[in-house]
Amino acid sequence: VPQGNLPGTTVRNDATRSVFEPAVDFAASGYRTRQVFYRSKDGTKVPMFIVSARDVKLDGRNPTILYGYGGFDITITPEFDPMLPVWLELGGVYAVPNLRGGGVYGEKWHHAGMLGNKQNVFNDFAWAAKYLIAQGYTSSKHLGIQGYSNGGLLTGASITERPSLFGAAYIGHGVLDMLRYQYFSGGALWAPEYGLSSNPKA
Structure with missing residues (x-):
């Protein structure tokens, strides 16, 4: 099962003779991946994965990265990132909400975050940040947000709508x-997701 604190590994193992234990270069047992649920602005229940030290102090002072995507029916689940152990060892927290627009609950969830419903994605992301702050994981000044491509649009919209909610932002080749x-590029292929400014009814 993929987790944020363990690398994905392909092995050949005889389960009748031994139990496979992954070899990692850091003490993975000191960290955990949790799934929590929070309410978005309109009351919708949204799942989120949080990767942190097992003994994380909920004092509002942990540097935290909130990563989001929220589009194109893509589900973001915990997976190993080589940079994540470094962040965790430095005391960081890493959170990934399954925003509307993604595919975690099927096509209905996807449609709830596309076209005219795109604001739901931005709200889900902001309320994920508010949850992390309310639960004591972090504070606005210790909270950074990150997203790539469609997630870059999310990050850009988030700092525009609520600049005081976040302390830092990283936008990776965002659609802005x-x-x-x-x-530009293959942008015309994205029209079913975003619509077109030249045809508001599309």
């Missing part, structure tokens, strides 16, 4: 020009 995105 929503009026003209369809004219």
